[in-house]
Amino acid sequence: MMLEGSSILLVDDSPETLELLSDCLSLSDCRVMKADTGNKALEMLKRNQVEIAIVDINLPDINGISVLDAIKQHDPTVAVVMITGYPETNFVVNAMKKGASDFLIKPFELDKLMMVMMRVSRERQLLVENKTILDRLEDKKKIELLNRRLQKKIEELTIMFHISNKLNALSIVDDVYEKMVQIVREILEVPSCGYYVADKEKGEMVLLVEKRKSEGLPNAPKMNLSKDFLSKTTLSKGFIQRDDRLYLPLIIKGECIGFMSVGGKQGNGRFSEDEIFLLKLITEKVSSKIENRMLYESLYNSILHTLSSLIIAINRRDSYTEGHCGRVTAMSQMLAEVMALQDYERQTLRIVGPVHDLGKIGIPDAILLKPARLNLEEYAVMKDHSIYGEEIMKGFEILTEEARIIRHHHERFDGQGYPDGLAADEIPLCCRVIAVCDAYDAMTSDRPYKKALTKKDATAEIKKYGGSQFDPDVASSFLSMQEVG
Numbered sequence: 001m002m003l004e005g006s007s008i009l010l011v012d013d014s015p016e017t018l019e020l021l022s023d024c025l026s027l028s029d030c031r032v033m034k035a036d037t038g039n040k041a042l043e044m045l046k047r048n049q050v051e052i053a054i055v056d057i058n059l060p061d062i063n064g065i066s067v068l069d070a071i072k073q074h075d076p077t078v079a080v081v082m083i084t085g086y087p088e089t090n091f092v093v094n095a096m097k098k099g100a101s102d103f104l105i106k107p108f109e110l111d112k113l114m115m116v117m118m119r120v121s122r123e124r125q126l127l128v129e130n131k132t133i134l135d136r137l138e139d140k141k142k143i144e145l146l147n148r149r150l151q152k153k154i155e156e157l158t159i160m161f162h163i164s165n166k167l168n169a170l171s172i173v174d175d176v177y178e179k180m181v182q183i184v185r186e187i188l189e190v191p192s193c194g195y196y197v198a199d200k201e202k203g204e205m206v207l208l209v210e211k212r213k214s215e216g217l218p219n220a221p222k223m224n225l226s227k228d229f230l231s232k233t234t235l236s237k238g239f240i241q242r243d244d245r246l247y248l249p250l251i252i253k254g255e256c257i258g259f260m261s262v263g264g265k266q267g268n269g270r271f272s273e274d275e276i277f278l279l280k281l282i283t284e285k286v287s288s289k290i291e292n293r294m295l296y297e298s299l300y301n302s303i304l305h306t307l308s309s310l311i312i313a314i315n316r317r318d319s320y321t322e323g324h325c326g327r328v329t330a331m332s333q334m335l336a337e338v339m340a341l342q343d344y345e346r347q348t349l350r351i352v353g354p355v356h357d358l359g360k361i362g363i364p365d366a367i368l369l370k371p372a373r374l375n376l377e378e379y380a381v382m383k384d385h386s387i388y389g390e391e392i393m394k395g396f397e398i399l400t401e402e403a404r405i406i407r408h409h410h411e412r413f414d415g416q417g418y419p420d421g422l423a424a425d426e427i428p429l430c431c432r433v434i435a436v437c438d439a440y441d442a443m444t445s446d447r448p449y450k451k452a453l454t455k456k457d458a459t460a461e462i463k464k465y466g467g468s469q470f471d472p473d474v475a476s477s478f479l480s481m482q483e484v485g
């Protein structure tokens with residue numbers, strides 16, 4: 001195989017990741033070098049021959065993109081694969097511009113890693129061949145051919161980026177099968193594409209979605225789920241050809257859940273190796289998307305259930321908190337809309353909004369329900385609610401980010417807030433959004449010890465404190481929302 005004997009530089013500050021990658025690549029007979037900081041990686045690069053580098057974006061000393069930059073400057077033929085936890089479009093585009101060959105999204109699966117490595121190594125070989133020939137200034141035609149092949153690889157990479165992007169942009173309500181069929185039609189321009197669910201009990205394949213180029217074409221055929229469809233060979237090969245159609249299994253935890261079917265090609269009806277490669281890539285990505293979604297939904301639902309019982313508990317004690325949290329959630333979601341925030345932030349706000357004051361559960365009645373303004377000592381106790389809230393949320397492993405948001409929901413843009421006195425960009429964006437909505441709702445609510453401000457006066461306060469208490473951008477978006485509303 002192509003990877004054998006390759007020199008690979010691994011750059012990651014997590015010893016576990018380094019070990020895992022190194023074990024896996026050593027098994028493929030690669031020569032592996034490990035660095036846990038960017039500077040060490042650059043040192044190694046000077047002293048060793050490196051063909052492929054795998055670089056984590058988060059490093060303790062220098063940022064992964066700078067490492068990518070330095071590697072490419074040192075030797076442009078080194079293929080660089082970036083590791084990232086959250087693939088954000090800006091980052092991906094930036095890294096691609098700087099010459100990254102591909103991305104591994106944490107947590108990554110080892111077969112995906114191998115697929116990426118094989119592709120990257122193939123691409124690099126093209127690049128190196130191209131370069132040596134250029135160096136010698138030999139056969140012009142060969143260079144042209146190689147350039148064309150290289151160009152094709154770049155196109156392939158762009159297509160793959162497009163696929164990942166489309167799939168990553170899917171929200172929880174989108175139909176993933178519908179989207180898959182649509183992506184295939186867009187990329188390969190096959191006349192017909194459909195998705196069959198495998199009903200193993202009845203031995204049937206049930207057509208779920210289908211897209212055809214024109215009405216004149218025959219429908220996707222009725223299919224029986226014969227044994228060879230589910231045979232080990234088909235599942236490991238990733239496709240099976242029947243007549244002029246190709247069937248590619250979607251596999252989740254070793255189980256085939258259904259098949260994507262493409263066909264109707266003119267001519268001999270055969271698919272090229274490249275087309276099959278792309279189709280396999282799509283079904284693989286869709287499978288992992290579905291798997292993540294299933295996992296996420298079941299965890300998510302049970303956690304929301306637990307959280308809602310906590311909310312009920314606190315609402316029984318303090319009816320103000322109940323209405324307050326509901327209003328803050330609604331407002332922060334509208335604000336997220338106005339600010340055109342990413343899905344990720346919107347989802348976080350949806351979860352955190354209703355429970356941002358959850359930690360009040362740990363505040364004694366005498367303080368929480370006091371019908372008068374709190375004195376300094378009592379206020380100090382009250383402040384702890386953001387830390388209590390964080391502690392409760394931290395109990396759920398998948399809510400660590402949400403826990404962090406709760407901890408910091410009373411930070412101020414100028415650094416005068418609590419509990420950590422974070423300022424400006426150090427404060428998570430969701431907290432800066434909640435802070436404005438939280439303050440507005442508190443100002444416009446009647447409390448036993450103070451009368452509510454009018455909406456107009458409260459809005460004026462938000463304007464006044466934009467840039468000191470509040471993030472100026474969030475505050476001005478809030479103001480524009482008030483004008484419309």
Ligand SMILES: [Fe+2]
Nearest residue numbers: 356357409410
């Ligand atoms: Fe609070």
